[in-house]
Amino acid sequence: MMRTRPLKVALLGCGVVGSEVARIMTTHADDLAARIGAPVELAGVAVRRPSKVREGIDPSLVTTDATALVKRGDIDVVVEVIGGIEPARSLITTAFEHGASVVSANKALLAQDGAALHAAAEERGRDLYYEAAVAGAIPLIRPLRESLAGDKVNRVLGIVNGTTNFILDKMDSTGAGYQEALDEATALGYAEADPTADVEGFDAAAKAAILAGIAFHSRVRLDDVYREGMTEVTAADFRSAKEMGCTIKLLAICERAEDGGSITARVHPAMIPLTHPLASVRGAYNAVFVESDASGQLMFYGPGAGGSPTASAVLGDLVAVCRNRLSGATGPGESAYAALPVSGMGEVVTRYHISLDVADKPGVLAQVATVFAEHGVSIDTVRQQGKDGEASLVVVTHRASDASLSGTVESLRKLDTVRGVASIMRVEGE
Ligand SMILES: NC(=O)c1ccc[n+]([C@@H]2O[C@H](COP(=O)([O-])OP(=O)(O)OC[C@H]3O[C@@H](n4cnc5c(N)ncnc54)[C@H](O)[C@@H]3O)[C@@H](O)[C@H]2O)c1
Ligand SMILES: N[C@@H](CCO)C(=O)O
Numbered sequence: 427m428m429r430t431r432p433l434k435v436a437l438l439g440c441g442v443v444g445s446e447v448a449r450i451m452t453t454h455a456d457d458l459a460a461r462i463g464a465p466v467e468l469a470g471v472a473v474r475r476p477s478k479v480r481e482g483i484d485p486s487l488v489t490t491d492a493t494a495l496v497k498r499g500d501i502d503v504v505v506e507v508i509g510g511i512e513p514a515r516s517l518i519t520t521a522f523e524h525g526a527s528v529v530s531a532n533k534a535l536l537a538q539d540g541a542a543l544h545a546a547a548e549e550r551g552r553d554l555y556y557e558a559a560v561a562g563a564i565p566l567i568r569p570l571r572e573s574l575a576g577d578k579v580n581r582v583l584g585i586v587n588g589t590t591n592f593i594l595d596k597m598d599s600t601g602a603g604y605q606e607a608l609d610e611a612t613a614l615g616y617a618e619a620d621p622t623a624d625v626e627g628f629d630a631a632a633k634a635a636i637l638a639g640i641a642f643h644s645r646v647r648l649d650d651v652y653r654e655g656m657t658e659v660t661a662a663d664f665r666s667a668k669e670m671g672c673t674i675k676l677l678a679i680c681e682r683a684e685d686g687g688s689i690t691a692r693v694h695p696a697m698i699p700l701t702h703p704l705a706s707v708r709g710a711y712n713a714v715f716v717e718s719d720a721s722g723q724l725m726f727y728g729p730g731a732g733g734s735p736t737a738s739a740v741l742g743d744l745v746a747v748c749r750n751r752l753s754g755a756t757g758p759g760e761s762a763y764a765a766l767p768v769s770g771m772g773e774v775v776t777r778y779h780i781s782l783d784v785a786d787k788p789g790v791l792a793q794v795a796t797v798f799a800e801h802g803v804s805i806d807t808v809r810q811q812g813k814d815g816e817a818s819l820v821v822v823t824h825r826a827s828d829a830s831l832s833g834t835v836e837s838l839r840k841l842d843t844v845r846g847v848a849s850i851m852r853v854e855g856e
């Protein structure tokens with residue numbers, strides 16, 4: 427039965443995502459009401475620039491005082507799509523204090539302060555939902571929190587940043603260098619004017635922290651995630667990858683250790699075989715592989731960014747949270763009971779592709795092989811190309827710990843015959 431009194435929603439931020447949320451709330455109002463069981467009313471929109479014309483939004487709802495809006499006391503749900511740490515964090519906390527539930531798309535804030543925000547929600551008996559924070563429209567948080575709540579997730583491996591996937595895909599398909607591909611991504615509006623958060627892996631690392639926390643029922647913060655950006659990936663790396671039947675992707679990888687006693691979370695560029703489903707994720711798309719005991723391998727794929735796709739996830743959360751408000755229930759809160767420690771990168775075990783510039787003379791290959799053996803790193807293949815007394819040596823290893831590999835590289839750098847370590851890249855997805 428439909429309740430006639432509407433649920434009141436405060437929208438904080440009316441940019442790329444917020445304007446789409448407002449549009450869909452208006453254009454789909456009847457369907458949303460039918461699905462929720464009560465009408466949802468946009469009761470206020472907090473913006474920074476009130477003079478801007480906002481199509482479809484009643485100007486009387488617009489305010490620059492977001493704090494006053496969340497303190498009103500009659501707001502059922504606050505939708506936070508401002509982004510960044512402050513004032514978003516204070517506004518969300520104040521919203522809980524004044525009885526609202528919260529839907530947010532803010533991965534940076536959730537990766538930094540998720541535990542405190544969940545605690546604030548729980549204290550007031552309210553919801554905190556954030557499907558849009560990871561991989562935009564792709565349902566991922568809800569499947570992990572709810573659909574897979576009876577299974578044991580062992581690994582989450584994915585492409586969770588659209589901008590960098592666009593750049594790497596361009597480098598792969600055209601042979602372009604990083605800067606050229608970035609310029610194209612900027613011209614097409616994929617990369618922001620300051621692309622640091624994307625290309626240095628901060629955005630993906632925040633998403634990895636959120637995913638690892640939910641997947642392994644433990645607390646994982648941004649600082650726990652090992653992070654390497656993709657600005658150093660070169661056209662030569664792509665040529666090497668091709669020779670191995672691989673491509674290069676910026677991956678977020680969250681894993682349970684084999685003994686089950688700890689977890690790791692990391693973001694870095696990696697080679698993956700062309701036969702792996704993640705290799706065919708093109709352009710700005712996202713895709714995430716989840717491996718669980720009972721389910722086996724699951725893949726989630728779709729648009730990970732953009733106003734409308736991200737708003738889809740926000741609206742899905744809004745419907746869920748509104749339903750909870752009507753029934754007096756709350757959805758699942760933070761689940762961190764397993765409290766697994768997050769190990770450092772040294773504990774990660776994977777394969778490596780190492781490209782060395784060496785002197786082309788007798789005994790060099792043996793010397794290099796000895797260093798690998800001394801550190802317990804087993805070599806899978808070696809490829810050598812010589813030119814004018816110098817050679818390039820490409821070594822691909824079997825699985826080894828990151829600590830052993832770092833030790834190997836340190837020793838290699840000390841050899842007179844090794845002129846330089848041109849690149850080190852992990853090989854994943856095999
Ligand atoms: N754009 C995407 O593709 C995407 C995808 C997933 C998640 N997100 C997340 O969604 C959130 C919003 O992103 P966006 O792309 O819409 O950003 P945006 O910059 O387009 O919009 C943010 C808006 O908030 C406004 N704002 C800033 N401070 C404010 C304040 N104190 N009070 C009121 N308004 C204020 C800004 O003026 C701006 O219009 C971020 O957390 C982002 O990480 C975005
Ligand atoms: N900048 C992000 C937006 C989505 O979080 C990306 O490129 O994927």
Ligand code: NA
Nearest residue numbers: 557560562564
């Ligand atoms: Na999502």
